[in-house]
């Protein structure tokens with residue numbers, strides 16, 4: 001006879017269990033993006049044609065991991081690498097990361113600077129946890145992926161630095177310089193999720209200098225330093241002609257205050273393998289290693305060893321990156337040119353030229369307009385219209401903490417084939433032209 005736990009729960013659980021999670025954790029929210037993606041899956045299951053440009057992930061149908069990774073994982077498993085890895089990563093991977101950073105960024109450091117984890121998220125969370133206390137001031141640009149969740153988890157007084165599209169959605173040096181006094185953590189990400197833009201050399205250099213000045217002022221005052229959490233998980237995926245800039249390469253004196261976060265998740269289309277790392281001064285590596293160890297967020301040993309083998313074959317690493325960049329560029333260029341052509345026709349859409357990662361910023365400028373049963377008061381109504389009329393699913397910048405109802409959306413191209421994307425762009429063009437184009441003057445009567 002088996003015991004029916006659901007029945008026990010139904011008769012005894014509810015009331016009191018609702019009180020089990022208390023305080024800030026009770027207000028913790030799940031990912032908005034995953035909620036939207038679930039809606040897309042539902043619509044598809046109902047038979048609606050929807051191009052899913054929502055999730056910042058790769059579909060293995062279109063994007064395979066480098067063959068070294070799958071082969072070497074199998075080799076490591078067969079060789080019995082099935083026990084706990086060292087808490088800060090296997091020495092082979094730490095050494096391979098050191099060599100990668102020297103080769104690609106011109107930075108030289110010992111393996112004690114590296115802390116390996118199961119993807120980029122554990123070091124990000126660990127950095128927030130270790131370098132802030134509840135009530136501390138923290139900073140980031142806006143929009144930015146997930147930073148609001150981390151600030152909420154750590155109960156910091158978070159200040160989003162508002163940005164503009166013409167600055168690539170990055171803050172200016174002046175904005176950062178003014179905000180730094182008293183701040184414990186500044187989180188930046190380039191190339192940036194959700195916008196697909198990359199930070200200018202002058203801007204990251206100026207921010208790094210401001211950080212050095214701020215921390216020099218704090219020296220001897222008893223005030224803790226401000227840490228720059230520099231998330232560069234997309235750094236090996238710049239668009240053609242775009243260069244990735246790193247604060248430490250430009251201003252070496254900022255090295256003591258910079259925590260780099262990185263992973264194979266995006267740059268090798270390997271989001272499910274769970275290998276990431278932080279590069280940070282050894283004095284900070286100890287506490288990070290302990291925290292990651294206590295929550296058991298290690299990367300599996302076979303994946304670590306396979307990553308080390310891949311990174312230590314520079315020609316294979318470069319070939320894999322070239323192939324992935326080519327696939328992404330083909331998709332981003334297709335979407336960008338399609339939207340630019342719509343804009344040239346006078347339609348109310350705009351895209352920011354992609355500079356890296358898998359994202360494109362799309363503006364659908366319908367706020368305040370109305371249309372046969374549709375009233376576009378907010379991004380959510382535009383999002384629903386795009387799904388229903390054009391079969392195109394995108395994520396509003398609200399999912400990245402931007403509250404302005406200004407018609408900005410993230411398009412993510414990692415889960416679609418070129419044909420599917422091309423067809424989606426044609427549907428989008430037709431839907432916008434039908435409703436808002438000069439060719440449909442009869443439809444324009446109620447536009448605001």
Ligand SMILES: Cc1ncc(COP(=O)(O)O)c(C=O)c1O
Nearest residue numbers: 056119120121193233263265276
């Ligand atoms: C900027 C940024 N950092 C970190 C991550 C998380 O990476 P991982 O899957 O390695 O935890 C993501 C995932 O979307 C991201 O966009």
